[in-house]
Structure formats: C-alpha cells, structure tokens
Amino acid sequence: MRTSRSSFRARLAAFLTSAATTGVLLAAGAPAAHAADTPLRDLAAAKGKVIGTAVTGSKLTGTYGDTAGREFNALTPGNAMKWGSVEPARGTFDWAEADRIVDFAEAHGQQVRGHTLVWHSQNPGWLTNGTWTSAQLSRLLNDHIATEVGRYKGRLAAWDVVNEPFNEDGTYRETLWYNGLGADYIAQALTAARAADPSAKLYINDYNVEGVGAKSTALYNLVKSLKERGVPIDGVGLQAHLILGQVPSTLQQNIQRFADLGVDVAITELDIRMQLPATEAKLAQQAAEYKAVMNACLAVSRCVGVTVWGFTDSDSWIPDTFPGQGAATPYDENYAPKPAYHAIAEALGGTTTPPPTGACTATYSVTGQWDNGFTGQVRISCSGASLTSWKASWTFGAGQRISQAWNASCTQSGAAVSCSNASYNGSVPDGGSVTFGFNASWSGSNPVPTVTLG
DSSP states (O other): OOOOOOOHHHHHHHHHHSOOOOOOOOSTTOOSOOOBSSOHHHHHHHTTOEEEEEEOGGGOSHHHHHHHHHHOSEEEESSTTSHHHHOSBTTBOOOHHHHHHHHHHHHTTOEEEEEEEEOSSSOOHHHHTOOOOHHHHHHHHHHHHHHHHHHTTTTOSEEEEEEOOBOTTSSBOOOHHHHHHOTTHHHHHHHHHHHHOTTSEEEEEESSOSSSSHHHHHHHHHHHHHHHHTOOOOEEEEOOEEETTOOOTTHHHHHHHHHTTTOEEEEEEEEEEEESSOOHHHHHHHHHHHHHHHHHHHTSTTEEEEEESOSBGGGOSHHHHSTTEEOOSSBOTTSOBOHHHHHHHHHTTOOBOOOOSSEEEEEEEEEEEOSSEEEEEEEEEEESOOBSSOEEEEEOSSOOEEEEEESEEEEEETTEEEEEEOTTOOOBOTTOEEEEEEEEEOBSBOOOOOOEEO
16 A cells, blocks of 8 residues: 655654664573564465565665565565656656565565556656546556566566555545546456466455445445456455554454455555554554454465565554554564564464563663754663663664763763663662663664663
C-alpha cells in the first residue's frame, strides 16, 4: 500500500515520539537478542507458505541485507516498481533499484512480488498532470504494463496489478483510471498483465479489507464478477496495516470466503502499529496479534503466506505517516528481533531460545529535538539483577556532540561518549531504574546509537 522508507523525516518523527531502545545485557558474553533457532523462511517453506518482507533495494547490504536474505523467502519492492519510480519522465525509465531487488532475490533463492502496476498514488507528474482522452489513457495503461511486466517476465512469482480500487464504503475510488476508463480499467489491467507474463500470479490488493465489511465485500463481489467473466485473476492481497488491539475477529473467515471463490489469498503488507513509546505490555500484545494473523493464514490452505511491510522499525513507513505511532515491525531499529518475531516463528512451528534472565538494560531515547539540538535520556533498568554502580557508553554516528548532562558525569572523545553514575544514583535495585539526561547538538541526521553497560 504505502511507501517503505527510512528517510530523515521518518527517523525524526520516530525520535521525537518514541523511545528508540537498545537493551544490552550486563551478563558477560550473553547476546542481547536471539533469532529463531531455524530461519523463518525455512519454517514457512516446511508448511508450504511464503514469509516475505518489503525491502528498500539500496539497503540490501550489511546487517539489513543479511537479515533479509536469511529470514525471508520472498521480497516485495517497497517503492522501486511503482510507476513514479520506474518512469519518472515519459519514455525515460529507471530500473536500477528494481533490478537490484530482483537480482538479490534470485541470488538468495527468494520469490519476488511485483508491486504495483496500477495505483492512484506515486504516479509521475507527467501522468497525473496530463490531459488524456480515454483512448490515450487506455494506451498508456497497456503500454506501461507491457513494458514493466515484460521486463521481468518469468522472474516474478506474482504482481499486485491493481492497488486500492475501493473507498471505505465499498464504492469505487475516483482515480485517474476510474474517472478516465470506468470500473473496467481493472479487468483491462489484469488482461494486459496476463498477456505480458502468463506465468505470474495476478492480484488485486487493498487495505482495510482484512475483516468482513463493506469494503471487503465490494472486493469479494468484484473478484466473483471477474471470475464469472473469465478475466484473469489469481489472488487477493489483504494489506493488513493493522493497529494494536484492532485485528479483525473475522480475518480467517474473510480469507476463507475469498479462497472459496477459487483464488489465492496473501497477507501482503503486514505491520501492527502502536502508540509510542513501546512498552513490554504493548510488545507482548503485538506479538500475540502477529501470531493471530499468521494462524489465520495457516488455517486456510489457499492463503499462500504473509509478507511484512518492512522487517525493521528503521525501515518502516509508519512514523512518517502516523506521527506518534510506530514500532510496527518484527525487528527493532537495531535489528534485534522483537517478541513479534518470535511469535511468527512459533506460529510457523519453530522454537526460539529465550534471552537470559537476570539482566540490566540501557534504554536510549530522544525526548525533544529542534533545528540544531536535542535532549536525550538514558534509562537504566534491572530485572533479576542489581547494580551498585554503572557506566553507559555509546558512539554517535553522525557527529552529535553533548554540551550538558545531568544525573550523570559524561565525557565525549570524538564520537565516543561515556556516562557514569553520580554520587547519589549508582545503586539500581532489582526491579528498579535510574535515568540521566543530556543536551546535544546535531546536524543532518540523528541515528540511534547502540548503548552498552559496563
């Protein structure tokens, strides 16, 4: 549905509203986070399902690339295949980002889900600002699909051919395509996609259609009509951009009724956002809801699998679009698996090694930010352990400089920062916590540092 981007604006919104957390265990040699004993992709494959993620092609290196390649058996380009990305000027094409994702997937034995061919959003200005006759618009639609689908013919498993055609009440969304070509633009697009690549599965994809309701029923009736007319339609994508506490109770029922029409169903863009800051209780509830979505898909044979819309909070569209909300993906901003990750693994029949108990952690957050400066806070908490003194250390990644600190003695040498307890707050009991704060300068970006306790 939406963009998957790690832009400055997204990071800024996240920092201003959330506790960007790095929990580091004090126990020597103990890892801070554990992935499933078996990668998610292997667990999903054993059940004949897809576990996918949307990705940003330019980031497919380092830890991001390693995690995407290890844990998922399918990739969806977050933005790279949208019309505005591939044809920013009429007749001028840029396939670099899309090619990078497809090449990466093939090198890692992964499927690719093409996203998306016909949408009302993220179209190039030359298209949206043009004045077109119906015949011209029809030709543009056919040519675009032939060009893009044809480029990847035989290499992609599926395409989200038409994205978000309905309003919330089940009426057709008035778009360039609907206004210019009528409702049959959907059948036209599907037919053109089938001609361009007969082997790819063709989907209609929408949001707020996860449970039974007016919008999902409109989609159901459309798919039923297309099937009756012989229009090529292989599947329905339920985006599943969900809100904590609002997972539809009729999700499995809805998946089943689409499957009963003779089409596949995919959860295509799953994330579950929460009001920040994230807490242990919220993360536990989120994990239960991720597991519920997974179980609903697993219960229906024609549900092909689940794709998360970005696997790490650092590459999520949520904070940029919904200020004050976030923490929506299975991994935190430092690529540590969250309870949601473990819930996915457990739903797929896997096991996870729990982290050691009896630890003290440091939580870094930005509590305020302005043009040239910000206020930061570190909370040191203990559970099953205690401290009589502490030192928190980190390395700033973008030239930030501390100018003032309170409740701690802080020094900075280059990018390295070290803060130790004051005379009155070195003791942290089991179940207790202390905090210290600081003011600092920044310029351009303000990435989250990894905090260690010593």
